[in-house]
Amino acid sequence: MKKSLGAKTIVYPTPVFIVGTYDKDGRPNAMNAAWAGICCSVPPCLAISLRQATYTYGNIIEQKAFTVSIPSRDFIREADYFGIASGRTEDKFSHTGLTPVKSDLVHAPYVQEFPLVLECQLLHTLEIGLHTLFVGEIKDVKAEESILDQDGKPDIEKIKPLIFSPTSLTYYGIGEYLGQAFSLGKEIKARS
Amino acid sequence: MKKSLGAKTIVYPTPVFIVGTYDKDGRPNAMNAAWAGICCSVPPCLAISLRQATYTYGNIIEQKAFTVSIPSRDFIREADYFGIASGRTEDKFSHTGLTPVKSDLVHAPYVQEFPLVLECQLLHTLEIGLHTLFVGEIKDVKAEESILDQDGKPDIEKIKPLIFSPTSLTYYGIGEYLGQAFSLGKEIKARS
Numbered sequence: 294m295k296k297s298l299g300a301k302t303i304v305y306p307t308p309v310f311i312v313g314t315y316d317k318d319g320r321p322n323a324m325n326a327a328w329a330g331i332c333c334s335v336p337p338c339l340a341i342s343l344r345q346a347t348y349t350y351g352n353i354i355e356q357k358a359f360t361v362s363i364p365s366r367d368f369i370r371e372a373d374y375f376g377i378a379s380g381r382t383e384d385k386f387s388h389t390g391l392t393p394v395k396s397d398l399v400h401a402p403y404v405q406e407f408p409l410v411l412e413c414q415l416l417h418t419l420e421i422g423l424h425t426l427f428v429g430e431i432k433d434v435k436a437e438e439s440i441l442d443q444d445g446k447p448d449i450e451k452i453k454p455l456i457f458s459p460t461s462l463t464y465y466g467i468g469e470y471l472g473q474a475f476s477l478g479k480e481i482k483a484r485s
Numbered sequence: 486m487k488k489s490l491g492a493k494t495i496v497y498p499t500p501v502f503i504v505g506t507y508d509k510d511g512r513p514n515a516m517n518a519a520w521a522g523i524c525c526s527v528p529p530c531l532a533i534s535l536r537q538a539t540y541t542y543g544n545i546i547e548q549k550a551f552t553v554s555i556p557s558r559d560f561i562r563e564a565d566y567f568g569i570a571s572g573r574t575e576d577k578f579s580h581t582g583l584t585p586v587k588s589d590l591v592h593a594p595y596v597q598e599f600p601l602v603l604e605c606q607l608l609h610t611l612e613i614g615l616h617t618l619f620v621g622e623i624k625d626v627k628a629e630e631s632i633l634d635q636d637g638k639p640d641i642e643k644i645k646p647l648i649f650s651p652t653s654l655t656y657y658g659i660g661e662y663l664g665q666a667f668s669l670g671k672e673i674k675a676r677s
Contacts, residue, residue, distance in 0.1 A: 295602065295627035302529045303626045303639055304603065305555060305646040306498045306659065307522060330499065330522030331651070332534040335615035337494045340532060342524040363497060369663055374670030388676055410487065411496065419611055421620060423527040428613060434495045435487035442653075447495055449650040449657065454497040456648070456659060458641040459523070461634075462666040465641065467498065467648060468658030471561055475654060478566030481580055 302328075302459060309455035309464070311375055312341055313360040313393065313402045314352035321393035321402040323362070323385050324349045325376030327457045328424060337431040339413055342424040348380035353427055357415040358399035361429075362407040365453045366466055372455060373464075398432040408440045408452050494520075494651060501647035501656065503567055504533055505552040505585065505594045506544035513585035513594040515554070515577050516541045517568030519649045520616060529623040531605055534616040540572035545619055549607040550591035553621075554599040557645045558658055564647060565656075590624040600632045600644050 307327040314322050328342035339361060343350045353359050364372040371389045378385055386393045386402075393402035396412040403410040413429025440451040449467055456465040499519040506514050520534035531553060535542045545551050556564040563581040570577055578585045578594075585594035588604040595602040605621025632643040641659055648657040 296630055296633070298626040298628055298637075298639070300529050300623050301626050302523045302526055302531075302623065303601070304500065304502070304523055304531065304553070305601075305639075305641050305644055306500055306648055308496065308498055310496070328523045328525070330532070331494045331496055331520045332532065332618045333520070333613040333616040334494055334536075336613075337492050338613055338616075339494075339496065340522070340524065340534075340618065344526075361496070366663060370669045370673060372670070373664075373666055373668070374673040377667055377670045377674050383674075388673055409495070409497075417611060417613065419609060419620070421525040421528075421530055421609065424525040424530075426524045426532065426618075426620070428611070428618070431492050431494065434490040434493050436490055438488055441488070445490075446652045447490070447497075449497050449653065449655075452497055455663065456498055457666060460638045461641065463641075464663040464666060464669075466660030466663055468660035471558060471647065471656040471658055472565075473655055474565055474649060475569055476565070477562045477656075478564070478569045481562060481566040482569050482575075484580055 306456040307459055309364060309372055309457050311362045311364060311372060311404055312349055313362060314349050315356055315401060316352050317355050321386050322348055322352060322380030323375045325372060332428055338416060338428050339411060339431055340426050340428050342426045344424055353415060356400045358401040359413050359429055360396055360401045360403040361411045362404035363409040363454050364407050366455060369455060369464060408437045409447055410435050498648040499651055501556060501564055501649050503554040503556060503564060503596055504541055505554060506541050507548055507593060508544050509547050513578050514540055514544060514572030515567045517564060524620055530608060530620050531603060531623055532618050532620050534618045536616055545607060548592045550593040551605050551621055552588055552593045552595040553603045554596035555601040555646050556599050558647060561647060561656060600629045601639055602627050
C-alpha cells in the first residue's frame with residue numbers, strides 16, 4: 294500500500310548541468326539546472342527547463358544557443374554557486390575563477406575546467422508554466438582526454454558527475470557498477 | 486584542450502524510468518526510458534521522450550496518460566527487461582511477475598513492487614525527430630512507507646534508484662553523499 298505524497302517534482306536521479314550563455318552585451322554566464330535530460334537521439338537533442346526569472350532564460354531567447362558543461366565532483370562548490378548567484382548582479386565566472394571558452398559552433402560559452410561539454414543550438418521553446426522547456430540540438434560534445442576510456446568514449450567513472458536529490462536538496466556521487474543494459478533482462482525474456 | 490566527439494547524446498546521469506500505459510484493449514504495458522526528466526515545477530511536470538515505433542508511444546497518444554515507476558536496484562533485471570521486450574508481442578508484467586496497479590487519478594498502470602511512482606496526465610506533445618517528447622502533469626507521487634525519511638520525504642538512499650550511462654550502456658547505483666545544495670557554494674558567493 295503506497296502513501297500519497299501529492300503532486301510534486303520527485304524523481305531520482307536528476308542531473309547537475311551547468312548551462313552557459315552570453316547576454317546581449319556578450320558577457321558569459323553560467324547557471325545550474327537539474328530539470329533537464331536528453332530528449333531525442335536523431336537529431337541529438339537535450340532539454341533544459343528554466344524559470345523566466347533567470348538571467349539565462351533571457352540569454353537563450355536572445356542568442357538561440359547554450360552549452361551544458363558537466364562538472365566533476367571536484368567542482369561541486371563552483372557548481373552549487375552557479376545555482377545560488379544570479380548573472381544579473383554577479384560575474385559568476387570571475388568569482389569562481391573558472392574560464393569561459395567561446396564555442397566555435399554556437400554563440401555560447403562553456404566551462405573550460407569541466408570534463409565534458411555539449412554545444413547546443415536552440416531548436417524548440419515550449420512554455421509549460423513556471424518553467425519553459427528549451428530543446429537544444431547538440432552540435433558537438435567535447436571531452437578532456439583524461440576522462441575517455443580505451444575506446445575513446447567518455448567514462449562515467451572518470452568524469453565523476455554529480456547527482457542531485459530534489460527532496461533533500463543534496464548532492465551524491467555515482468555509485469558502484471551494477472551491470473550491463475540490454476543484457477541483465479535477457480534471462481526474463483528467455484522465459485517467454 | 487578538449488577533444489571533439491561529434492554530435493551525440495552523451496550526458497551523465499540519465500535516469501531509469503519505467504513508463505506504464507494501457508493499450509486500446511486495456512492491457513498494461515511498461516517500458517524503460519532514459520531520455521527523461523522533470524521539466525516544470527508549477528504545474529509539476531515530467532518529460533519523457535519515446536520513439537514513434539514503441540508500443541508505449543501509441544498508448545500515450547490514445548490514453549493521454551502514463552505513469553513513471555522508479556525501480557530500486559533490487560529490480561534491475563526487470564527494469565532492463567522492460568527495455569528489451571516490446572508490449573506489442575509480450576505481456577511484460579506477466580513475464581516479470583510484477584503487478585500492474587491502475588492509477589486512481591489517470592488511465593495508466595504503475596508497478597506495485599517499485600518504491601516510488603508518479604501518475605501523469607498528458608499535457609503537451611512535441612515532435613522533435615526520431616523521438617517525441619511527452620510532457621505529463623504529475624497528478625500525484627506515491628511511495629512505499631519504507632523509503633520515507635523521518636520528515637516523510639522519499640530518501641534517495643533508501644530508494645536505491647538506478648543510473649544509466651548512455652555511452653557504456655551500463656547501470657550504476659547512487660554513490661556517496663557529497664553535500665548540501667544551495668549551501669556548498671556560499672563560500673564562493675561570500676567573496677563577492
